[in-house]
Amino acid sequence: MKTIFTLAFSASLVALTQSSALAADATRGKQVYNKVGCYQCHGYEGQGANTGPRLAPEPMAVEGLSAFLRNAASTTMPPYSEKVLSDADVADIHAYLSTIKKPPAGKSIPLLNNP
Amino acid sequence: MSNDKPSVDRRKFLTAAAVSGAAAVSAPTGVGSAQAQGVAGFTKPPSAADMEAEIGQPVRIAATMKEEGGRPGSDFMVDVLRAMDIDYVATNPASSCRGLHESINNYAMNKKPELLTAMHEEIATAMAHGYAKVSGKPMGLLFHGTVGIQHAVMAFYNAWCDRAPMLVMSGNHGDAAHRAPGIPTTHAAQDPLAIARDFTKWDDQPGSLQASAESLMRACKIAMTPPYGPVCVSLDAHLQEGVANPSDKLRIPKFTRSAPPQGDSGAVKEAAQMLAAAQNPVIVVDRAARTHAFQGMLVQLAELLGAAVVDQLGRQNFPSRHPLNVTPRARGVIATADVIIGLELNDFWGIVNSYADVAEARQDKRAKADVRLVSINSRDLNLKANYQEFQRFQDVDVAIAADSEATMPALIEAVRAAMNGDMRAAAERRIASHAAATQKQSERFLNVDATYAWDASPISTARLSAELWNVIKDLDWALVSRDVRLSNWPHRIWNFDKPYQYIGDSGGAGQGYGMGAAIGAALAHREHGRFVVNLQGDGDLMYGPGAIWSAVHHKIPLLTVMHNNRAYHQEIMHVQRVGNWRDRGVDRAHIGTTIDNPHVDFATLAKSMGMEGIGPISDPKDLGAAFRRAVQIVKAGEPVLVDVVSQPR
Numbered sequence: 052m053k054t055i056f057t058l059a060f061s062a063s064l065v066a067l068t069q070s071s072a073l074a075a076d077a078t079r080g081k082q083v084y085n086k087v088g089c090y091q092c093h094g095y096e097g098q099g100a101n102t103g104p105r106l107a108p109e110p111m112a113v114e115g116l117s118a119f120l121r122n123a124a125s126t127t128m129p130p131y132s133e134k135v136l137s138d139a140d141v142a143d144i145h146a147y148l149s150t151i152k153k154p155p156a157g158k159s160i161p162l163l164n165n166p
Numbered sequence: 167m168s169n170d171k172p173s174v175d176r177r178k179f180l181t182a183a184a185v186s187g188a189a190a191v192s193a194p195t196g197v198g199s200a201q202a203q204g205v206a207g208f209t210k211p212p213s214a215a216d217m218e219a220e221i222g223q224p225v226r227i228a229a230t231m232k233e234e235g236g237r238p239g240s241d242f243m244v245d246v247l248r249a250m251d252i253d254y255v256a257t258n259p260a261s262s263c264r265g266l267h268e269s270i271n272n273y274a275m276n277k278k279p280e281l282l283t284a285m286h287e288e289i290a291t292a293m294a295h296g297y298a299k300v301s302g303k304p305m306g307l308l309f310h311g312t313v314g315i316q317h318a319v320m321a322f323y324n325a326w327c328d329r330a331p332m333l334v335m336s337g338n339h340g341d342a343a344h345r346a347p348g349i350p351t352t353h354a355a356q357d358p359l360a361i362a363r364d365f366t367k368w369d370d371q372p373g374s375l376q377a378s379a380e381s382l383m384r385a386c387k388i389a390m391t392p393p394y395g396p397v398c399v400s401l402d403a404h405l406q407e408g409v410a411n412p413s414d415k416l417r418i419p420k421f422t423r424s425a426p427p428q429g430d431s432g433a434v435k436e437a438a439q440m441l442a443a444a445q446n447p448v449i450v451v452d453r454a455a456r457t458h459a460f461q462g463m464l465v466q467l468a469e470l471l472g473a474a475v476v477d478q479l480g481r482q483n484f485p486s487r488h489p490l491n492v493t494p495r496a497r498g499v500i501a502t503a504d505v506i507i508g509l510e511l512n513d514f515w516g517i518v519n520s521y522a523d524v525a526e527a528r529q530d531k532r533a534k535a536d537v538r539l540v541s542i543n544s545r546d547l548n549l550k551a552n553y554q555e556f557q558r559f560q561d562v563d564v565a566i567a568a569d570s571e572a573t574m575p576a577l578i579e580a581v582r583a584a585m586n587g588d589m590r591a592a593a594e595r596r597i598a599s600h601a602a603a604t605q606k607q608s609e610r611f612l613n614v615d616a617t618y619a620w621d622a623s624p625i626s627t628a629r630l631s632a633e634l635w636n637v638i639k640d641l642d643w644a645l646v647s648r649d650v651r652l653s654n655w656p657h658r659i660w661n662f663d664k665p666y667q668y669i670g671d672s673g674g675a676g677q678g679y680g681m682g683a684a685i686g687a688a689l690a691h692r693e694h695g696r697f698v699v700n701l702q703g704d705g706d707l708m709y710g711p712g713a714i715w716s717a718v719h720h721k722i723p724l725l726t727v728m729h730n731n732r733a734y735h736q737e738i739m740h741v742q743r744v745g746n747w748r749d750r751g752v753d754r755a756h757i758g759t760t761i762d763n764p765h766v767d768f769a770t771l772a773k774s775m776g777m778e779g780i781g782p783i784s785d786p787k788d789l790g791a792a793f794r795r796a797v798q799i800v801k802a803g804e805p806v807l808v809d810v811v812s813q814p815r
Contacts, residue, residue, distance in 0.1 A: 087752045088742040091735070091814055098618035098626060100815035101653040102739065105618060127522050129746030136752060154620050157613030162632040164612070165639060166661075 074139070075113075080147030083140045087131065097148050103128065110148035117141045233411040239375050240269035240406040242416055246379045247279055249418045250386045252306045252333065254297065254689070256282040256290035258317075260310030262337025262353060265406025267308065279306055282689075282720055284682070285712025287314050291321030291396075292672075292682025293689070293716070294332040296646060299481070299669040300690035302457060304331040304389050311338035311358040311400060319362050320676045325396045326365035327512075327555045328480075328673020329453050329545075331389035333382070334366070334398040337406065345403075359398045364552040367395040371402070375410050376417065383419045391424040392456065392544040392569040426456075429542055429566040429573035437507065437540040437564045438580030442589050444505035446596075447473040448492075450517050453480035454510040454570045458665035461485070463574040464509075470581055472593030473507075474499045474600055479648065479657065480512065480670040486662035487608070489601030494611075494658065500533050507540040508562075509570040514541060515558035525747040540564040542573055555674065611658045624811045625786045627729070631655035633786075634699065634727060637793045641697040643667065646687035647680055649701055651736075652729055653815050656701070666696070678709030681726065685717045688724040688805075697800060700726045702807075704761055704768070705734040711771055717805040718776040724805040725796050728768050730782065731814045733760040738814075768809040781809030 084090060084097075092103030099105030110116065120141060123130040131141075157163045243266055247255070259267060270281050284290035287309050294305035309315055315336050325332055339345035339354040359369040368388045372381040378401055385397040410416055429437075441447050449468055455461055464484050468475050474492040476499060477484050484491055492499045500506070500517060508514045518533035539562035546567035549556050566573065585593070616628040631652060639661070648671035649656040662668050669687060672679035684700035691698045707713075707728070717724055733756075742755040769779030778799050780792045792808050799806040 088738070088755055091739050091742055091755070094619055094622075094626070094813050094815070095624060096619040096622045096626075098622070098628075098813070099615070100627070100813070101650070102815050105615075108618075124525060127524060129524075129743045130749075131746060131752060132749050134749055135746070154617035157617050160617065160620065162629075162636050163616055163659075165632070165636055 075142040075146035077143070077146040077150045080140075080143030080145065083136075084144050084147050087136055087140070089144065092128070096151055107148040107151035108153045110145060110151075113142055113145040116145050116148075231411075232409045233413060236409045236411040238265065238269055238273070238406075239378075239408040239410050240265040240401075241273040242375055242410040243378060243382070243401065243406065244269045244274045244279070246382050246418055247306060248274075250333075250383065250421050251303065252279050252386075253301075253303070254282055255279040255306035255308050255335075256284050256293045256686075257308040258284050258287050258290055258310070258314060260308075260314050260337060261350065262311050262339060262403050263308045263335070263401075263406070264337075265403060266335065266337070266401065269406075281308075282716065284716050286710050287318035288321040288678050289682040289710045289713045289716065291318045291325065291332070291334075292679045292710075292713070293686035295321065295325045295328065295330045295672075295679070296669065296683030296686035296688075297690045298325075298330045298332055298394070298686075299328075300644075300646070300666065300687045304333045304386060305686065307332060307334045309334065309336045310353060311336045312353045312355050315358060315361060315398075319365075320674075321679065321682075322362050322396050322398075323365045323553065323555075324672040324674040324676045324679050326367075326674070328670065329392075329394045330396065330673070331394040332396045333386055333389060334362075334396060335382075336398065336400050338371070338400050338402050339404075340371075340402050341404070350403075358400050362396075362398055364550055365396075365555075367397050367548065369398040369400070371400040372405070373402075375405055375408070375414065378405055379416065379418050383421055386421065387424055392426045392572070393548050394456070395548070426569040426572040427544060427547065427567070428576065429568035431576065433564055433566045434573060434576050435580050435584075437542075437566065438577060439584045440505050440538055440540060440564065441471055441473070441507060442581055442584035444471075444473075444503075445592070446499075446503050446505075447471050448476060448499055448503040448506045449473050449509065450476045450478065450500075450506060450511060450514075451480075451483040451509040451570075452478035452511045453670065455481040455483045455665065456569070456571045460571045460574065461665045463571070463578060467574065467578050467581065469597065470578065470585070470593065472596030472600075474503075474596075476500065476517075478511065479650075479668070480510070482662060482665050482668040483509075486657050486660065487604075488663075489597065489604045491604060492600060494607055494654075495603070497532065503533060503537055505538050505540070506533065507542070509542055510545070511541065511543060512545075512555070513557040514539070514560040514562070518560065523743065538563045540566070542566040542568055542570045542577075544569045608658075616655070616659065619813065621786055622813065623784045623786065624731070624813050625784065625789060626813050627652035627815060628655045628659075629786050630727070630729070630789065630810055630812055631659060633789045633793055635660050636790065637797050638697060638699060641797075642695065643697045643699060644687075644691055645669075645699050645701070646684045646691075647671070647699075647701045651703060651815060652701060652812075666691070666694075677706050680706040681713035681717075682710060684724060684726065685713055685720075685722055685805075688717070688722045689720070692722060697797075698724050700724055702726050702728050704728060704730045704732060704766060707768070708761070708766065712775075714772055714777050714805075714807070715775040721803060722805055723800045723803050725800045726772075726805065726807045727793075728781070728807065728809040729812050730766075730768060730809055731812050732762045732765060733814070735759075735814045768807060772807040778804065778806040779809065780806065782811050783809065784811040 097106035120131040297305045339350045370381040372378040389397040468490045476496040520530045520532045522528040541562045619626040688698040738759040769781045772779030796806045
């Protein structure tokens with residue numbers, strides 16, 4: 052799996068980083084995230100569920116995210132090609148995931164310290 | 167019953183015809199009331215000689231005229247139900263069942279059995295389903311023969327898959343020549359239970375009152391012999407509305423439950439030796455706990471072996487916080503196992519193999535190539551051909567076709583006998599290592615995983631579960647639904663340790679199970695004063711929202727928490743997958759799958775049927791207060807619904 056991601060990275064990420072680093076739009080990213088179904092398996096805040104792992108806070112780097120989406124066919128996640136999800140969309144999704152704050156520590160939440 | 171002579175004679179003919187009929191030929195119909203009202207179209211009854219000529223054999227005339235001490239046939243049926251200890255009969259009323267219905271009302275005085283009114287046969291069946299898993303007893307169901315059974319069958323399939331016993335009784339007007347025209351004929355069938363036969367354990371269509379007693383007894387006995395399951399008896403209207411006379415010498419057979427099948431002692435010993443000698447034994451358990459005794463026995467076995475337990479959550483099999491409960495990390499544990507014993511597994515193949523739902527589906531071994539497998543499963547004693555709920559065939563090393571719970575004492579003894587000092591020491595080391603991993607895992611759930619999206623709206627399933635736990639943990643609670651659609655958060659953080667605290671899911675994954683089953687389960691819990699929680703899917707409730715009415719009408723205390731993700735969420739993910747695979751659109755999966763625009767206002771829906779409804783709640787800060795209010799309502803003996811707008815999973 053690792054090899055595939057690396058290949059994908061070298062193939063398409065130059066353009067991605069150039070276009071997105073400047074323009075990535077978190078608000079739009081949230082809309083895209085919901086519209087193209089990421090929320091379905093990962094939750095509206097990327098918190099993860101038994102249908103898909105946690106994505107945020109502290110998402111993987113945008114290059115890794117893109118590589119994963121394009122090559123997800125080798126995993127159990129359905130892939131998102133450039134045709135259906137542009138590099139700009141991916142960058143915006145990444146920007147959205149990056150805005151998600153770290154949650155409070157479990158120890159500080161009384162409900163999570165119940166017997 | 168009409169007392170006029172022609173009617174009685176016709177009855178004699180009908181009874182005779184039934185006596186001579188083949189099993190598959192339906193029983194004759196009682197048309198007494200129609201005749202009494204002077205319905206046109208009946209010819210004069212034939213003489214005994216005519217009848218003999220017609221059917222080619224001597225005619226046995228049964229006494230049907232009411233003698234001194236004679237009584238309605240359906241009163242006799244009530245006595246049979248009482249002899250089988252049937253406490254409740256859920257029904258959606260119907261003409262072909264009116265005789266038995268009236269007997270329950272006016273002969274039994276609606277006590278033992280008591281009627282439960284349901285808005286749909288599927289809901290009634292779900293009620294019986296949930297009730298059976300808590301009470302350990304079958305509920306009776308009383309349905310119209312044709313359209314009623316047609317409404318019910320999906321729910322029978324759930325019960326069949328989930329091994330839930332229930333006694334279905336349906337009416338019919340079998341005799342074409344003498345039933346009323348119009349609807350009774352439209353609703354009559356020659357083989358009315360054929361539609362359910364592929365997924366019920368047994369069915370019958372008795373031709374006389376005596377046969378009906380024997381048939382009901384046999385049905386109940388079959389339903390309650392593991393593997394449990396639904397059974398059906400068609401009680402023709404002429405039997406219900408006919409007369410039980412002293413000269414019929416009707417007898418109610420003794421009701422004796424069959425002892426459950428126990429595993430062969432040689433095979434049990436072989437399995438025990440394999441387990442005792444294993445380096446990494448794993449117990450996988452699904453619909454195994456039939457009674458409250460099972461959980462304690464499984465704890466004993468697991469601790470004796472130092473075996474990891476993977477709970478498929480078909481029943482309350484094993485305490486959720488037990489150090490040997492490795493369910494959340496099952497994959498890794500299965501991958502390193504050298505011996506796996508499966509107890510009442512629905513899908514052993516799926517335990518030791520993986521299947522990835524990707525564009526070109528991938529199948530792989532999950533367990534080691536040389537893993538040895540033992541199966542104890544009563545399902546092996548009762549498979550049918552058509553529907554595939556028995557899953558893929560899995561070859562095993564020791565196959566024991568028997569009931570796991572009944573086999574458990576012998577297995578524990580055999581394991582004890584097979585273990586030497588070294589094995590016991592190894593078991594202790596395994597316990598310590600599993601316990602450390604379990605502890606770490608549960609800390610991670612609470613300190614890390616549950617915190618993500620803690621303040622999110624829609625509300626996270628972890629938050630929902632933690633808020634709910636906070637208000638029920640000090641009560642004598644029971645959950646009556648599955649929590650997989652909440653990413654199993656209740657099982658990750660609640661303490662399930664009492665044998666009645668959990669009952670699994672629908673079995674067949676047929677929608678429309680949740681609310682009905684919860685009501686039936688809550689009814690069975692009611693006499694023990696337990697606080698019952700139902701985690702209810704929105705799509706599932708919309709199949710049969712009329713269930714709400716039954717909970718209110720029958721005063722069944724129950725806290726229903728809507729996990730309202732405003733969708734048939736599983737299906738969105740399916741459509742999404744296919745859209746992605748085909749690479750032609752990833753933003754239209756919501757079409758045909760979401761339940762929004764408009765949103766369903768579940769609190770108002772509940773209120774429309776007299777149930778207190780709270781919500782919709784989308785701010786997690788409001789959840790605690792809503793749950794606390796709901797708890798007070800349930801404690802006062804009422805059902806309540808709290809609508810929580812939730813994250814998908």
